Amino acid sequence: MTKRITILGSTGSIGQSALEVVRRYPNALSIAGLAAHSNIDLLLKQIDEFKPDWVAVSDPHAAHQLSESISIPRLFVGPEGLEELASQQVDVVLCGIVGAAGLPSILSAIENKNRVALANKEPMVMAGNLIMDAARHHNVEVLPVDSEHNAIFQCLQGHNIDDVHKIHLTASGGPFYRSSREVLKNVTPEEAGNHPTWDMGAKISIDSATLMNKGLEIIEAMWLFDLPLEKINVVIHPQSIIHSLVEFTDGSILAHLGVTNMTLPIQFALTWPNRVKSPMARLDLTTMPEITFAAPDFSQFPCLAMAMEAARTGGTAGAILNAANETAVAAFRDHTIPFLGIEETVKSVMKTSTFEPVDTLEGVLEADREARQMAKDVIRSRSMA
Numbered sequence: 546m547t548k549r550i551t552i553l554g555s556t557g558s559i560g561q562s563a564l565e566v567v568r569r570y571p572n573a574l575s576i577a578g579l580a581a582h583s584n585i586d587l588l589l590k591q592i593d594e595f596k597p598d599w600v601a602v603s604d605p606h607a608a609h610q611l612s613e614s615i616s617i618p619r620l621f622v623g624p625e626g627l628e629e630l631a632s633q634q635v636d637v638v639l640c641g642i643v644g645a646a647g648l649p650s651i652l653s654a655i656e657n658k659n660r661v662a663l664a665n666k667e668p669m670v671m672a673g674n675l676i677m678d679a680a681r682h683h684n685v686e687v688l689p690v691d692s693e694h695n696a697i698f699q700c701l702q703g704h705n706i707d708d709v710h711k712i713h714l715t716a717s718g719g720p721f722y723r724s725s726r727e728v729l730k731n732v733t734p735e736e737a738g739n740h741p742t743w744d745m746g747a748k749i750s751i752d753s754a755t756l757m758n759k760g761l762e763i764i765e766a767m768w769l770f771d772l773p774l775e776k777i778n779v780v781i782h783p784q785s786i787i788h789s790l791v792e793f794t795d796g797s798i799l800a801h802l803g804v805t806n807m808t809l810p811i812q813f814a815l816t817w818p819n820r821v822k823s824p825m826a827r828l829d830l831t832t833m834p835e836i837t838f839a840a841p842d843f844s845q846f847p848c849l850a851m852a853m854e855a856a857r858t859g860g861t862a863g864a865i866l867n868a869a870n871e872t873a874v875a876a877f878r879d880h881t882i883p884f885l886g887i888e889e890t891v892k893s894v895m896k897t898s899t900f901e902p903v904d905t906l907e908g909v910l911e912a913d914r915e916a917r918q919m920a921k922d923v924i925r926s927r928s929m930a
């Protein structure tokens with residue numbers, strides 16, 4: 546049986562890797578739907594190759610451009626179009642949109658009983674309770690694509706979550722692992738986007754450089770595996786060979802090793818519960834570099850500590866942290882603030898915010914909107930100082 550797949554964010558780094566996996570198995574996987582924001586040139590090529598039944602384009606101007614260039618059986622337009630696409634019945638919806646924009650379509654996929662393969666971590670940070678409650682209510686699986694969470698998911702197969710003592714999320718440390726705070730002051734967006742071991746989209750690469758990415762992943766792991774913060778540890782492992790580890794109550798530790806190629810976790814999520822032979826380059830155990838581990842330095846990378854604090858606080862804290870970070874990262878990429886301006890902006894927003902329990906999408910989106918405005922105000926007053 547061919548599995549029908551919808552890819553949200555097909556023009557991004559995750560989306561393109563997912564299409565590479567689909568290309569490998571033409572008899573087992575096929576594309577039902579594709580969604581992008583505004584990269585029409587690439588989307589047109591993907592439509593030509595994969596011939597989807599449905600396409601969604603969230604930027605209405607770009608959608609208009611696309612409809613002028615090609616005839617598609619069904620084109621969904623705007624942010625609501627993404628939700629409509631996600632609601633169409635398929636075997637798996639792969640969520641590879643970047644940022645908060647992906648939240649409504651993840652919920653739409655789940656509410657319409659579509660299995661979700663989740664790369665888009667920001668919505669989990671904002672509204673993990675809503676996503677996982679909906680998944681339980683509709684009896685839908687949320688399979689992790691993020692390499693660390695996919696590694697943990699693999700290590701947990703056949704095990705009971707109650708037997709987990711701790712999970713250890715590995716972090717490469719990013720491009721500035723051993724840099725001084727003095728050096729960090731002058732880092733450019735190009736340097737920050739140059740990850741030492743993974744080839745990823747612009748936003749996640751910068752999150753990896755501040756270590757906010759690992760903080761977001763802690764919150765993502767809490768929701769995905771229903772674990773308290775105390776059972777999640779971060780360990781710096783610069784070689785990125787071990788993608789994460791699970792330590793059980795008897796002292797055994799299981800680790801997942803592999804090459805740094807996102808098609809590995811994507812393939813596992815798309816073909817799960819089966820394992821399928823892959824043509825990918827293999828990890829050579831005899832020639833790989835020595836593997837090392839170290840504790841993270843929270844004073845060097847305060848974003849990690851702020852994310853842990855948000856995890857401890859709960860409620861709207863995740864949405865506020867994420868919104869402040871997305872706004873600050875965009876400003877850094879625009880050269881409006883320096884690299885350390887990201888942590889300063891998030892710190893300022895978190896310090897002046899009040900956090901409340903939240904159990905509705907509207908409540909989460911309201912917290913997100915307010916925090917974005919607060920972050921913009923911080924950035925504006927900073928540039929005027």
Ligand SMILES: NC(=O)c1ccc[n+]([C@@H]2O[C@H](COP(=O)([O-])OP(=O)(O)OC[C@H]3O[C@@H](n4cnc5c(N)ncnc54)[C@H](OP(=O)(O)O)[C@@H]3O)[C@@H](O)[C@H]2O)c1
Pocket residue numbers: 553554555556557558559560580581582583584585603627641642643644646647664665666667690691692743744745746747748749807
């Ligand atoms: N890249 C990785 O290796 C990796 C690994 C683990 C987890 N993740 C997570 O996966 C997600 C995607 O990351 P990425 O690196 O693939 O990002 P990316 O390369 O920047 O791609 C983002 C995708 O989202 C679309 N998009 C952007 N803004 C949108 C909006 N407002 N509404 C709808 N779609 C929008 C983009 O469309 P256009 O191209 O048309 O703008 C593109 O298809 C992130 O949450 C990231 O943290 C990524």
